[in-house]
Amino acid sequence: MTTTAAFAQIAALMGDPARAGMLDALLDGRALTAAELARAAGVTPQTASSHLARLSEAGLLAVERQGRHRYHRLASPSVARMMESVMAVAADRPPPRRPATGPRDRRLRHARTCYDHLAGHVAVAMADAMVARGQIDLAPDGGALTPEGAAFLRDLGIDLDRSAGGRRVFCRPCLDWSERRPHIAGVLGAALLDGFLARGWLRRLERTRAVEVTPPGRLALARAFGIRDGA
Amino acid sequence: MTTTAAFAQIAALMGDPARAGMLDALLDGRALTAAELARAAGVTPQTASSHLARLSEAGLLAVERQGRHRYHRLASPSVARMMESVMAVAADRPPPRRPATGPRDRRLRHARTCYDHLAGHVAVAMADAMVARGQIDLAPDGGALTPEGAAFLRDLGIDLDRSAGGRRVFCRPCLDWSERRPHIAGVLGAALLDGFLARGWLRRLERTRAVEVTPPGRLALARAFGIRDGA
DNA sequence: CCGATGCTTCGGCCACGCCCGAACCGTCGC
């Protein structure tokens, strides 16, 4: 049964703390250098190099050489989805102890990127608002944009056509590990994140997956989604 | 960052060949005894016992005692979804060698259960047929039943209302590792499998996830989906 | 009560693989 062996191999690659730290650092979809990933994982560069080689060979990571740097990124969205699903399982177990929420952790819980879409408190609030207004349908298995939702996005200036080429546009629910409730992933989630970043409503922060809601972003989100809690 | 530690722990549990074998054996949604799982994993009962204890404590498995037997099953659908997503990543890498398809493997590739829905060649053909006829929309991120599809299911006698309670019914695509194309999972996939088993069109086989298409099932599938290849 | 069966616990063996120090290659800047 060679297929279970491949299954176990992929899982084992994620199962090492150092590699898990690197993968987590890459989960925002950006490409990082080996040194940055070594720091993220808390190991020396030579250890990181070995891990990165194995992850690349297994097809979890893709590498781009650029001068004397090597940029590593997740090889495909399916890798990100796999990680999300593992986090979902890891999150819905009783926490072994008080999570000890730190200030940095609080930022992550508030708003962060999840590969190509937004996660955290803000993202869940957005999803709730769109569901409450009948703009999207969201079920554990999938979701869909309603006509009202399509109109809403058009008003917001969010462009979905580019990736949806005439086909019906779907969104995908993604269980938020901090909120334990679904936020919007998939094509729709990616379009929302892109649009908000482009408008300057959100800004990526260095060295973390957390994103910041800018002052104009706060106003815009309050107007569009009725979200009015502070940063 | 205690969340990456939990992530790595879950992944590491899947990452051992013996545990992966047990989880795979449970992927059809049934509950098995420790001895059966030990055989499936190719280890002695005492080794299996240790693995099972760890899987249960981590919340991946649930146990039910019944007399002097202990039945183990996957703790939740989210565990099955996690495993599916890992298999999807494991499948879309270049196979290390010729897969060496055996007769038993061929049955699995033809039709098998995938937790609560159908997978394999037959399942992909069903999905293709329904897409071609406009009965479902299927995208990488999600899927939805069209009005035509709802009517089709009604004619087939497939009951979706029980679990969908007035809400819109969604289906979910699930990448088939043998066919490398999506089949139908989610609420719709589960309803189809249940219905076909209840009608005697499909029959579960012992000690494997493979399912058999019965002679009446062959006729019915040909009539309903235009599938006419042999068992 | 006794033995058989299903499963778990204990103890010890062994090896896989994670880790880092040191040395080696390639690119950039001067």
Next chain:
DNA sequence: GCGACGGTTCGGGCGTGGCCGAAGCATCGG
């Protein structure tokens, strides 16, 4: 050319964890 820096390869130390034999608990059948 030379040093500096990013990254990889090599070698050996070491601990975690998988594995089984043997013994210990439960439950069922007689």
